[in-house]
Amino acid sequence: MRNKIVMAFMILGMISCQNKDKNESKSIIKTIAEDTLSKTAAGTADVSDAPGKDDKAVELIRKQLNILLKKDLxxxxxxxxxxxxxxxxxxxxxxxxxxxxxxxxxxCGSGGCTGYILNNDGSLINKFTVTDFPIFVTTTSSDKFYDLIFETGGKFHLVKMKNGKYPSNPSVQEVWKGDVSKETTKVLDLQGKKLEKYSF
Known part of the structure; x- marks a missing residue:
C-alpha cells in the first residue's frame, strides 16, 4: 500500500513538472512573439534577413528594363x-x-534622374529625364490620363498626356505656379518613403 502511495506521488510530481515545462515553454514563445510584434509595430525589428517583396510586377519591370537598357547593360x-x-x-x-x-x-546627374512609366502589361508609356523625385499625380487629366507634376531644376512643371505619351523632358514644360495641392499623390518618394530596391 505504501509503495502505491509513493508511486502515485511520483507520478503526480512528474506530471506537474511536465506541465510546468510546457507552461514555461509557452511563456517563452509568447514573450518572443510579443516582443517581435511590438518591435515590428514600432519599426525597430531587424528585418534585414526578411525576404523582399517579389511579385509579378517586379518580374515584368525587370524583363522590360533588360530590353529597354540592352545597349547600356x-x-x-x-x-x-x-x-x-x-x-x-x-x-x-x-x-x-x-x-x-x-x-x-x-x-542621375546634376539635372536630375531618368525614369520610366510602363503600362500594366510592361509596354513603355514614357521615358523621362532630368527629374527629381517624388513625382506628383494631380486630380486633373488630359487624354484620359492624370496630369503629372515633375520637379526639375528647383521648379515644378506640369506634364500632360498627349497622343498617348507624356513629354519626356519635364524641364521644358509649363512651369507650375503656386503650391502642389494636398490632393495630389506622391509617387517614387525616394526620400520620404522606405521603398524597396530591386535588382535587374
Missing part, C-alpha cells in the same frame, strides 16, 4: 542595376501603371 556596374517602382492607376481602367525610378550616378 555592358557599361553598367552591379550597383547601377537596381530600381525602385510604385504602382498607380493613371487612367482609371482598374489596372496599375508602373513608375520606375533610379538613384545612382548612371541614371
Amino acid at each position: 555592358p557599361a553598367m556596374t552591379k550597383e547601377d542595376r537596381f530600381f525602385y517602382y510604385e504602382a498607380f492607376d493613371l487612367n482609371n481602367d482598374k489596372k496599375d501603371e508602373y513608375f520606375i525610378g533610379f538613384s545612382n550616378p548612371y541614371f
Whole structure:
C-alpha cells in the first residue's frame, strides 16, 4: 500500500513538472512573439534577413528594363542595376501603371534622374529625364490620363498626356505656379518613403 502511495506521488510530481515545462515553454514563445510584434509595430525589428517583396510586377519591370537598357547593360556596374517602382492607376481602367525610378550616378546627374512609366502589361508609356523625385499625380487629366507634376531644376512643371505619351523632358514644360495641392499623390518618394530596391 505504501509503495502505491509513493508511486502515485511520483507520478503526480512528474506530471506537474511536465506541465510546468510546457507552461514555461509557452511563456517563452509568447514573450518572443510579443516582443517581435511590438518591435515590428514600432519599426525597430531587424528585418534585414526578411525576404523582399517579389511579385509579378517586379518580374515584368525587370524583363522590360533588360530590353529597354540592352545597349547600356555592358557599361553598367552591379550597383547601377537596381530600381525602385510604385504602382498607380493613371487612367482609371482598374489596372496599375508602373513608375520606375533610379538613384545612382548612371541614371542621375546634376539635372536630375531618368525614369520610366510602363503600362500594366510592361509596354513603355514614357521615358523621362532630368527629374527629381517624388513625382506628383494631380486630380486633373488630359487624354484620359492624370496630369503629372515633375520637379526639375528647383521648379515644378506640369506634364500632360498627349497622343498617348507624356513629354519626356519635364524641364521644358509649363512651369507650375503656386503650391502642389494636398490632393495630389506622391509617387517614387525616394526620400520620404522606405521603398524597396530591386535588382535587374
